[in-house]
Amino acid sequence: METDGRSRRREDTRQRLYEAAVELIAEQGFSATTVDDIALRAKVAKGTVYYNFKSKTDLFEELLRHGVGLLTEQFRLAVEGLPPREALRALIRAQLEYIRRYRAFAQLLLSEMWRTNREWQQTLILLREQAIGVIARTVQEGVDSGDLPAELDVRVASAALFGVGLVVAVDWLVFQPDRAIEDVEESLLAIVRRVA
Amino acid sequence: METDGRSRRREDTRQRLYEAAVELIAEQGFSATTVDDIALRAKVAKGTVYYNFKSKTDLFEELLRHGVGLLTEQFRLAVEGLPPREALRALIRAQLEYIRRYRAFAQLLLSEMWRTNREWQQTLILLREQAIGVIARTVQEGVDSGDLPAELDVRVASAALFGVGLVVAVDWLVFQPDRAIEDVEESLLAIVRRVA
DNA sequence: GTTTTTGAACTGACCGGTCAGTCTAAAAAG
DNA sequence: CTTTTTAGACTGACCGGTCAGTTCAAAAAC
Numbered sequence: 001m002e003t004d005g006r007s008r009r010r011e012d013t014r015q016r017l018y019e020a021a022v023e024l025i026a027e028q029g030f031s032a033t034t035v036d037d038i039a040l041r042a043k044v045a046k047g048t049v050y051y052n053f054k055s056k057t058d059l060f061e062e063l064l065r066h067g068v069g070l071l072t073e074q075f076r077l078a079v080e081g082l083p084p085r086e087a088l089r090a091l092i093r094a095q096l097e098y099i100r101r102y103r104a105f106a107q108l109l110l111s112e113m114w115r116t117n118r119e120w121q122q123t124l125i126l127l128r129e130q131a132i133g134v135i136a137r138t139v140q141e142g143v144d145s146g147d148l149p150a151e152l153d154v155r156v157a158s159a160a161l162f163g164v165g166l167v168v169a170v171d172w173l174v175f176q177p178d179r180a181i182e183d184v185e186e187s188l189l190a191i192v193r194r195v196a
Numbered sequence: 197m198e199t200d201g202r203s204r205r206r207e208d209t210r211q212r213l214y215e216a217a218v219e220l221i222a223e224q225g226f227s228a229t230t231v232d233d234i235a236l237r238a239k240v241a242k243g244t245v246y247y248n249f250k251s252k253t254d255l256f257e258e259l260l261r262h263g264v265g266l267l268t269e270q271f272r273l274a275v276e277g278l279p280p281r282e283a284l285r286a287l288i289r290a291q292l293e294y295i296r297r298y299r300a301f302a303q304l305l306l307s308e309m310w311r312t313n314r315e316w317q318q319t320l321i322l323l324r325e326q327a328i329g330v331i332a333r334t335v336q337e338g339v340d341s342g343d344l345p346a347e348l349d350v351r352v353a354s355a356a357l358f359g360v361g362l363v364v365a366v367d368w369l370v371f372q373p374d375r376a377i378e379d380v381e382e383s384l385l386a387i388v389r390r391v392a
Numbered sequence: 393g394t395t396t397t398t399g400a401a402c403t404g405a406c407c408g409g410t411c412a413g414t415c416t417a418a419a420a421a422g
Numbered sequence: 423c424t425t426t427t428t429a430g431a432c433t434g435a436c437c438g439g440t441c442a443g444t445t446c447a448a449a450a451a452c
Contacts, residue, residue: 009395009452013396027314029226029314031225031228035441036441044397045397045398045399045400046400046443047399050443052396056442107310110310111308111310114306114363115225115307116303118224118228155372156372159367159371160364164387168359171355174310175355176351179352183352184352187353188356190348191353191356192387205431209431242408242434243410243432244431246409247433248431395451397449397450401444401445403442405441405442406442407440408440409436409438409439410437411433411434413433414431416429422423
């Protein structure tokens with residue numbers, strides 16, 4: 001039933017809906033994006049949207065879970081077995097790679113992450129915690145092992161690293177898409193050299 | 197005529213509308229915020245919104261102009277007569293002060309700045325250019341005078357500095373509002389020490 | 393034969409924008 | 423000083439369009 005043809009097909013439809021939704025919402029925002037638009041872009045009937053998700057908000061929340069889940073996964077893979085400072089660089093690279101690959105999702109995240117009073121806010125805070133958690137553990141190890149300055153506030157530094165990577169990378173994609181990723185990585189490292 | 201009672205009153209109304217709109221849009225986004233909400237919070241009739249602005253979008257654009265104009269102004273005042281490196285620190289401090297004072301506007305800017313395909317995008321790009329321009333001139337001076345590393349890409353570095361300040365500060369206001377601004381300034385400086 | 397998708401019609405709440413009319417401070421007329 | 427006129431500022435009911443969500447019979451996929 002997992003690898004069953006039917007559920008694979010369904011998963012495929014959901015995937016297409018995610019992709020359509022993510023692009024539209026990144027461009028226009030959640031409220032300005034209509035369910036009809038999403039269905040149209042995903043080349044799916046409107047009924048299908050509601051067969052697969054219980055509401056527009058639900059689709060969006062699942063989307064957030066899906067996207068941030070992938071990012072967190074990449075973070076985990078990136079740091080695996082590496083010593084703190086190397087791990088930190090690996091994290092930055094992983095974040096850049098991820099953002100390049102899922103540009104629209106990154107844009108969307110940047111737009112929604114620091115908003116307040118929206119229905120999905122709690123979901124987002126939780127997901128944020130998971131992703132930043134991976135960074136925080138690495139920073140903590142660095143501080144413990146003396147590789148990083150002891151006066152570093154782990155929570156602040158981790159959140160800052162996450163945010164900095166996000167803006168710089170999205171800024172790159174939006175305003176200077178021709179630059180090579182290596183350039184961007186270099187610029188980013190130049191900026192955060194003190195902690196990474 | 198300028199200080200006439202009527203135009204003062206009108207200016208007052210516009211100000212109230214700005215404040216109401218900025219808060220609501222920062223929380224919920226442009227599309228999710230209704231003109232009725234804005235009017236209600238500003239304690240003004242809906243018609244008054246349309247008496248003062250030609251449309252909801254127009255109100256928002258004027259708001260952007262107003263807010264970014266103030267920021268750019270602060271930037272200009274901050275760097276006046278200072279040598280590059282000091283000027284750069286003054287810029288960071290000015291940005292933090294501004295964001296603390298106009299928290300909602302900063303949030304809104306963070307949410308909207310890297311969005312594409314919205315009607316007001318061109319306006320925002322222009323305004324962004326003005327604000328970052330002040331930073332860029334300072335960085336350029338620093339590179340020219342040898343105070344900053346010659347290999348620094350001025351455009352990238354300036355945009356990055358602007359973005360970094362914005363996320364770190366907003367993140368601070370949203371997730372750790374109890375921290376003193378000095379702490380945040382320190383963290384920020386620790387991160388960007390390489391260029392500032 | 394069961395699950396998934398289609399497609400089109402429909403509903404009702406909501407929302408941007410309009411407009412005819414009210415209020416009032418102050419200028420003009422007496 | 424008192425009355426009248428003017429016009430800028432504001433009001434709120436209303437209209438037309440839009441959109442999330444529902445329904446369902448029939449087709450397609452497995």
